Amino acid sequence: MARPTHHSAWLALACWLALAGGDERTATPTLDAEDEAILARQTRCAVQAAPARVVFNRIARTASTTMLTLMLSAARRKGFRVVGGNWTAARASVPPPYIYEAPLWYGDVSSEEGGLTWINMVRAPAKLFGSQYYYQRDCACKILPASTCPRELPNVANVIPHFCQMTIDHAVATWNATFRAGVLKSFFPGPGILVDVFCGTRDPTCHTDDMRAKYDIARRRVAGDYLFIGSVERLEESMLLQQRLLPTFYEGVDVRAFARLHANPGAKQLDPKPSLSTIREVQTALQWDVKLYAFIDRLLDQRLRACNLTRAE
Numbered sequence: 001m002a003r004p005t006h007h008s009a010w011l012a013l014a015c016w017l018a019l020a021g022g023d024e025r026t027a028t029p030t031l032d033a034e035d036e037a038i039l040a041r042q043t044r045c046a047v048q049a050a051p052a053r054v055v056f057n058r059i060a061r062t063a064s065t066t067m068l069t070l071m072l073s074a075a076r077r078k079g080f081r082v083v084g085g086n087w088t089a090a091r092a093s094v095p096p097p098y099i100y101e102a103p104l105w106y107g108d109v110s111s112e113e114g115g116l117t118w119i120n121m122v123r124a125p126a127k128l129f130g131s132q133y134y135y136q137r138d139c140a141c142k143i144l145p146a147s148t149c150p151r152e153l154p155n156v157a158n159v160i161p162h163f164c165q166m167t168i169d170h171a172v173a174t175w176n177a178t179f180r181a182g183v184l185k186s187f188f189p190g191p192g193i194l195v196d197v198f199c200g201t202r203d204p205t206c207h208t209d210d211m212r213a214k215y216d217i218a219r220r221r222v223a224g225d226y227l228f229i230g231s232v233e234r235l236e237e238s239m240l241l242q243q244r245l246l247p248t249f250y251e252g253v254d255v256r257a258f259a260r261l262h263a264n265p266g267a268k269q270l271d272p273k274p275s276l277s278t279i280r281e282v283q284t285a286l287q288w289d290v291k292l293y294a295f296i297d298r299l300l301d302q303r304l305r306a307c308n309l310t311r312a313e
Helices: 010-014 033-038 066-079 087-095 126-139 166-173 175-179 195-198 211-226 232-245 255-262 276-285 287-306
Strands: 053-058 081-085 098-101 116-122 226-231
Touching: 010 066, 033 081, 033 211, 033 287, 053 066, 066 081, 066 098, 066 255, 087 098, 116 195, 126 166, 166 276, 195 211, 195 287, 211 226, 226 232, 226 287, 232 255, 255 287, 276 287
Parallel strands: 053 098, 053 116, 081 098, 116 226
Antiparallel strands: none
């Protein structure tokens, strides 16, 4: 199976899947007994006092820029480095401790390298979808500056009439006829970007279309290999937990004030929201991403509780 890119609008589609009846909280999928058993074992506040190499394999449109701003601010105060680019070069030239950031899948850095601490952020499907779809449309139509856009987007504006005015509803309504048929295939390349990112590249199963098996691997990575996964919707709690788990990087940094400064719940919605029929179709298409997001949200609860941090209501 071809590997989709992090800039794919399929990632955007994943983000409406938590919606139902206009309220994203009403569509939270039921976690099964195995999910609950894994969550029940998350009872330890796994503080890493002196991590050498932290890998932030960021996902587009999930507050990754906000996270990087926090990291760079903390780095100036605490004396560590934030690096990107080629992993092999960074590992060879930058002395630890450092945070390595790049849009990677789990396992994209050297599988021979031990002692890595993995962190990430996710975003509720209902909020990411609109942001990602319209962002990519406006990039393809050259409405946004090229310097702010991914390089691999197809030139669909010259192929599909009225694409630059195409709403989310129109895009999903023409899904089979247009999007899967060729020209926009790179916009929608796979059945689940969150599952793919966290499943990673090391296990051959992750390169198949067996979404149940891939979900199981992704869930195991999320619960067992990631020290921290926060969410945009719970930005303040997420940053407080990250500070507790990585004191070498964030001790003394006012992450609460930073989260409140960068949170923008009142931002104006400029582009049309999807209809309920669009939401239902997308919800069916990406059920495994929705389930993984729900698992990560519960995992955040468990880790906050283990570290004696209170969930904000």
